[in-house]
Amino acid sequence: MRDHTSELRLAEVLVETTDTLDDDFDPERYLSRVAGHCVELLDATAAGVIFDAVGKHSVAVGGHPQKLALDLLGAQHDGGPCVESLGSGKPVPPMRLAAAEPAARWPEFTALARRRGIGLTYAVPLRQRATLLGALNIFVPDTSQCLYSEGELGLAQVIADATAVGLHNHRAYTDSRVLATQLQGALTSRIRIEQAKGILAERWHTDMDEAFETLRRYARRERLVMDVVAIDVIKGSLDDTALRGGWSGSQ
Template sequence: MMTSDRERDVIAAFVSLANTMVDGFDVIEVLSSLTTDCARLLDVASAGLLLADGSRVLHVVAASSEATRNLELFQLQREQGPCLDCYRLGSPVSAPDLADRREVWPQFVDGALGAGFVSVHAVPMRMHDTVLGTLGLFGTDVGSLAAEDLSLAQGLADVASIAIVAGQVAPDSGSISAGLQQTLANRVLLEQAKGVLAARGDIELDQAFELLRRYARDNRIALADVARSLITRTLSARTVIDHIRTSGTTT
């Protein structure tokens, strides 16, 4: 049974997702928060999220760490792994001990173990009959997730899926695809901005992302808009880097 502290955290996570169902909300921020919440609330070390484009090609859209993002990319490049199977099947896939699945996903298993992950659980992101992508949960300990944790992960993924297509009265495959394409385009901008900020500030990509998120939140600007401003140099990298110090907050 969940503790009262965890209950509060779970409620806060769902409230945060629900609050995004308003005009102008930032999808990338929503999905990034989803992976962070999963890593914090569930018995996993990190989480990553894949979304499909109009051609049903999966892309990494959010991850709670750069190591997880790299592993998700590796999974896509090798075209094998639990998250891909979850997307293809449209149902959860669990690998409590990756060493036992080497025959199924040989390259992915080696890559995951090399990154320190020994278990993976994936749940689909869906909207009606359309599978939008998958939410991958990566563990550093062998073992199955509790049924309530899997249910919570699926619930968070379902609400996030609704957020992606929020504002559409009767979303069809075409309108869903258009929304996903914009999300993927914004993610490309964000990756470019992370690289700019990391290079200018001589910092890690994880830290660069957190600086971008904090600047966007504090200034009530969409992450994609901050990223675009950095890339076009209408916003200086130094301004974002110095923001934490001048605002008196920490990452």
């Protein structure tokens, strides 16, 4: 019988990665967990992510071990696989750091990576359709006997794609929660204003339009939000004389 252990583990990771509809969601903690899964599934020493936080500059998040990943990401300010993938939106295929090309292409990063025992690296973009959200960088040890190929790159891209879906879903979830809160606030405010209009119309034996105009004029004169004035009317804490001051309609 075929052993499905690795496939099952990958499926579990992908489900966890896309499950981001949580009010306590923290992007850095989430991406650190994703990086840890990459270390496990891709036989790596470390993994890290550079992502674009909304309203902020790019933020580096380390995997396991975290300090090593952060150091390797931080050494890429003059170039490196993660920064290159983030800039192009394309994968950077597995590259042996003992070769001449990476030393010429990313000298500072390559020198640090080799000193820290990294023999191979590659990176893939975090994409949600046409939107580029960041890049995932995998760091493989010098001692690795694995023959890294398009298979590992493809697996990393699958994890990165699931991560991008997770980030996108959480942003959409947050936006919908904010919109729902705004709409509920607007509805509640409108109900209070209607209630205040009814109170004034009944008290002054006038129509609703005149009551509303009085509320609006007072709010403008005092530079207050209509909802605040309505609350004071409902509470009975607003003096009629002050409220009707400057109103030339029927008394």
